[in-house]
Amino acid sequence: MLAQALEHLVAGIVEHPDDVTVRTRQQRRGQLLQVHVHPDDLGKVIGRGGRTATAFRTVVSALADDNVRIDFVDVDER
Amino acid sequence: MSEAESKSGADESAETVGSVDLRLLEREGDIAADYLEGLLDIADLDGDIDMDVENDRAMVSVVGDGLDSLVGTDGKVLDALQDLTRLAVWRETGERTRLMLDIGGYRSRRKGELVELAKRAVETVRASGESESLGAMTPFERKIVHDAVAEAGLRSESEGVEPRRYVVVMPA
Numbered sequence: 165m166l167a168q169a170l171e172h173l174v175a176g177i178v179e180h181p182d183d184v185t186v187r188t189r190q191q192r193r194g195q196l197l198q199v200h201v202h203p204d205d206l207g208k209v210i211g212r213g214g215r216t217a218t219a220f221r222t223v224v225s226a227l228a229d230d231n232v233r234i235d236f237v238d239v240d241e242r
Numbered sequence: 243m244s245e246a247e248s249k250s251g252a253d254e255s256a257e258t259v260g261s262v263d264l265r266l267l268e269r270e271g272d273i274a275a276d277y278l279e280g281l282l283d284i285a286d287l288d289g290d291i292d293m294d295v296e297n298d299r300a301m302v303s304v305v306g307d308g309l310d311s312l313v314g315t316d317g318k319v320l321d322a323l324q325d326l327t328r329l330a331v332w333r334e335t336g337e338r339t340r341l342m343l344d345i346g347g348y349r350s351r352r353k354g355e356l357v358e359l360a361k362r363a364v365e366t367v368r369a370s371g372e373s374e375s376l377g378a379m380t381p382f383e384r385k386i387v388h389d390a391v392a393e394a395g396l397r398s399e400s401e402g403v404e405p406r407r408y409v410v411v412m413p414a
Contacts, residue, residue, distance in 0.1 A: 169284045176277045177329040208329075216329065222322035226311045227285050 166232060170197055170224050177216075178205040183239055194231030197224065210221040210236060268293070270300040270331045270339050276345075277330040278304060278323075287312070289345075300341040302327070309346040309399070316354050317352065320345050342382075353386050361389035363411045367396060378406045 167186040167241050175181035180202035189196040199220075201209055210217045271293035280348045282289050282304070289306035304312070313320045324343040331339045344350060356379075363374050376387065384400050387409045391398040 165284060165286070169281060172280045172284055173277075176280070177326060177333055182369070216325065219322035219325045222314070222319055223312075223326065226314055226319040228284055 166195065166224055166228055168195055169227055170199060170220065170234065173220060173223065174199055174201065174209055178202065178208055178220050180205055185239075191233070194233065195228070196233045196235065199234060199236045201236065206236065206238045264295065266335065266337065267295045267298075267300040269335065271295075271302050272342050273331045273334045274300065274302045274327045274341055274343070277327055281323075296342070299341075301344070302341060303344040304346070306346065310392070312345050313348045317348055320348055343414065349382075352383070356383055356386045357390045360387045360411070361394065364391055364394040364396050367411050367413050373410050373412045375401070376409045376411070378402070378408050380405075381407075384409050 167188045170188045171184055174186070175184040178184060178201055182203070183200070183202040184198045187198045187200070189198065199209065208216070209220070211219070217234070217236060221232075224232055224234060266288050275291045275293060278291060281287075287306075287309060289304040289309055292303040292305055294301040294303070312323060313318070314322075318400075320343065323345070324341075327343055328339050328341055333342055342349070359376065363376060367374050379387065381404075384407065388398050388400075391409075391411050396414055399410050399412065402408050403411050
């Protein structure tokens, strides 16, 4: 559910919504959600001073029971 | 075409609130509602979405019980979701929006509390003749306090640096 919610939130604000994918990795200290976006959209999902990335983290953490980490990467870095 | 349809049709394109295009504000509300409904569906949360135009802004409210998680401590989650919703609107319209989001009635309750707080500060300042500083608030909250103080006939200013900026109520 978290990955799907995050994908919806990210896809709704970027110029290339079809390029958005979210992968979930289980880590010892909780889940890691890895958000892949089109290279042109990376600045937009991070935002000035990381403000937008923080907003995604705040909303997703509110929906999560456990600790969640979110990383943003562009689709070229796989 | 029924009368109702003709009213919401071409005639309305010329209708403006001050300098603001009402149709743009309604469109902003629709885009925001789609974005938020998608999130509610995925998160399996129940909420109805109301749309309104208030003070030349689109106002979108998610109404329902069990939405506390989307409000968060001091409305932090709500503010984050409002930022994201504004970005979603911006992508579709190409225009910056001042859209306000409310969830579970948080902002309207908070507004009532802030107006009461402002009234009490005005009484204190009137009695003492000295300025009084209030606690740190967001820009939206400060605006509510400034308006309430002005309504009561006193002056106020904001001091300090974000996010610790606060209102000072001053004697007449």
